[in-house]
Amino acid sequence: MNRHSIFFKLNLIFLFALGALIALFAMMVREIQSQEMQMLEKKAVKCEADIRKIIVQSGSSLQKRFEEHGYTPIPHPEEINVNLQPLFQPPPPSFPSALRERIEDGRLRIYRDKERIYFELIGPKSSRMVATEIETYRPKWIAIFFGGMTGIIILLYWTLRRSLIPLKTLAKQIKRFGEGETDITTLSKKRDEIAFVANQFDAAVKRINAMKEARTLFMRNIMHELKTPITKGKLSVALLKEEQEAKILQRAFSRMEHLIHEMAEMEMITSRALDLKPGRCDFRSLVKDATNLLFIEEDRIAIACHKCYLEVDYNMMVIVLKNLIDNAIKYGSGEKVHLCYRKGVLEVINRGEPMKESFEKMLEPFSKDENGNTKESFGLGLYIVRAILEAHGATLSHRYEKGYHIFSITGLKRVK
Numbered sequence: 001m002n003r004h005s006i007f008f009k010l011n012l013i014f015l016f017a018l019g020a021l022i023a024l025f026a027m028m029v030r031e032i033q034s035q036e037m038q039m040l041e042k043k044a045v046k047c048e049a050d051i052r053k054i055i056v057q058s059g060s061s062l063q064k065r066f067e068e069h070g071y072t073p074i075p076h077p078e079e080i081n082v083n084l085q086p087l088f089q090p091p092p093p094s095f096p097s098a099l100r101e102r103i104e105d106g107r108l109r110i111y112r113d114k115e116r117i118y119f120e121l122i123g124p125k126s127s128r129m130v131a132t133e134i135e136t137y138r139p140k141w142i143a144i145f146f147g148g149m150t151g152i153i154i155l156l157y158w159t160l161r162r163s164l165i166p167l168k169t170l171a172k173q174i175k176r177f178g179e180g181e182t183d184i185t186t187l188s189k190k191r192d193e194i195a196f197v198a199n200q201f202d203a204a205v206k207r208i209n210a211m212k213e214a215r216t217l218f219m220r221n222i223m224h225e226l227k228t229p230i231t232k233g234k235l236s237v238a239l240l241k242e243e244q245e246a247k248i249l250q251r252a253f254s255r256m257e258h259l260i261h262e263m264a265e266m267e268m269i270t271s272r273a274l275d276l277k278p279g280r281c282d283f284r285s286l287v288k289d290a291t292n293l294l295f296i297e298e299d300r301i302a303i304a305c306h307k308c309y310l311e312v313d314y315n316m317m318v319i320v321l322k323n324l325i326d327n328a329i330k331y332g333s334g335e336k337v338h339l340c341y342r343k344g345v346l347e348v349i350n351r352g353e354p355m356k357e358s359f360e361k362m363l364e365p366f367s368k369d370e371n372g373n374t375k376e377s378f379g380l381g382l383y384i385v386r387a388i389l390e391a392h393g394a395t396l397s398h399r400y401e402k403g404y405h406i407f408s409i410t411g412l413k414r415v416k
Contacts, residue, residue: 006164014157021153025146036136040087041094043117044110047071047132048099051119066130077120077129084111084118163192170198180391182209230256276313276391280415283308283341290321294329301325304340311413316388323381324348324407331355331405346409355405359398 002008054065063073074080087110091100102108111118116131166188173184186202188195230253237249283305291298310317321339328337328350338349355362363382382396389396394411 006167007161010157010160010164014153017153018150021146021149025142028142032139032142040112040117040134041092043134044088044119045095045099047117047119048102048108051121051130055121071130071132072116074118074129074131077118077127081109081111081118081120081129084113086110087112087117163194166190166194166198170194170201174201177205182212230260276316278311278313278392281310281312281314281317283310283346286310286312286314286317286321287325287339289318290325293318293322294326296325296329300329300336302336302338304338304342308341309415310341310346311415312392313388316391320385320388320409321348323385327381328352328405328407341414344410344412344414346412348407350405351403352405354400362398363396 050069051071054069054071055062057065059065060068066073088095088103091103095103099108103110107122109120109122111120112134114136115133117134118129118131120127120129170186173186176184182205184205186198186205188198233249234253234257237246237253284303287301287303288298291301325337325339325348328348332350332352335351338347340347340349363386386396389409389411392412394409397408397410399406399408
């Protein structure tokens with residue numbers, strides 16, 4: 001069990017409280033036994049003195065004298081003493097020296113049971129045993145008190161643990177929500193603090209889902225509404241007589257169309273980022289479909305991988321390769337783009353000038369490398385690539401070596 005867990009700490013508190021209660025009960029029992037033994041010592045000293053006086057008295061029979069002083073003669077001591085608990089062996093220091101000597105010499109033996117104390121007087125030929133009542137110091141309230149306290153502690157522990165169990169459910173739901181699942185609920189009908197947190201989280205999930213749906217609807221409506229005027233604008237540009245104006249407008253409409261295309265990709269990814277459907281995908285097929293989307297010749301790409309298969313979402317990985325190849329072509333020197341998969345790392349390599357912006361900056365949306373390149377770019381390509389790779393549990397990194405940009409993808413699973 002996790003030692004930082006609330007349940008672990010609750011178990012420790014329960015065990016500590018129960019252990020402390022048992023220890024206190026044991027100490028009180030020992031104290032009671034100690035007091036009882038002191039009482040028995042005083043009783044034994046007094047009774048032994050009385051017995052000696054009764055024996056030396058004259059008059060009626062010895063048995064009658066014992067009975068008159070509250071002592072009960074035991075007719076057959078050899079039959080009863082085997083079932084009794086012997087006392088004061090060795091005799092305590094509080095006893096008078098004469099009494100200690102008699103016990104040590106074996107002339108006197110003292111026993112007890114739950115109700116009486118027994119004195120066995122051992123002679124050379126026979127022995128005599130007498131008994132008298134004792135008052136035991138065994139208060140019943142102690143057992144009742146400690147039994148009740150134990151029951152209360154167990155009841156509190158069970159109640160608290162039962163109250164905290166919804167925390168595990170809440171933690172699982174929060175984890176699911178963090179992993180991208182939106183169809184969750186943590187609504188609780190209870191009235192404690194955990195239920196309050198669960199209900200607040202449930203309300204937050206509903207608000208976030210509503211905002212995501214509104215954002216998705218807004219993005220789709222905007223893209224839909226923009227496509228029609230852009231298409232009409234491009235058709236109208238073709239009818240313009242002024243070539244310079246036509247080029248300017250054509251470029252403007254192309255940039256708008258490119259932006260809508262990238263925003264559509266980003267909206268698709270964010271709306272289904274964790275709804276991946278990984279399968280066994282041929283690396284060469286992925287590259288081929290990516291180049292088809294870019295409308296470039298296949299001889300612009302050099303692939304170094306023999307029968308390589310990856311366990312990825314096919315459509316999403318095509319977008320990843322398309323954006324990385326497009327980025328390499330736009331900002332490269334015109335040479336081939338090299339793709340290879342070796343030792344669990346997929347690399348996209350192209351020759352080019354160093355980037356002025358940091359790699360972390362280039363991963364942000366709407367960021368561009370300020371190298372003076374005039375080719376169309378809205379800075380969404382690498383952002384989309386990172387989002388898809390994170391959904392696959394992979395990471396994207398970059399290094400610049402000897403005039404080459406090397407984008408490396410690690411964490412993709414290769415299958416046979």
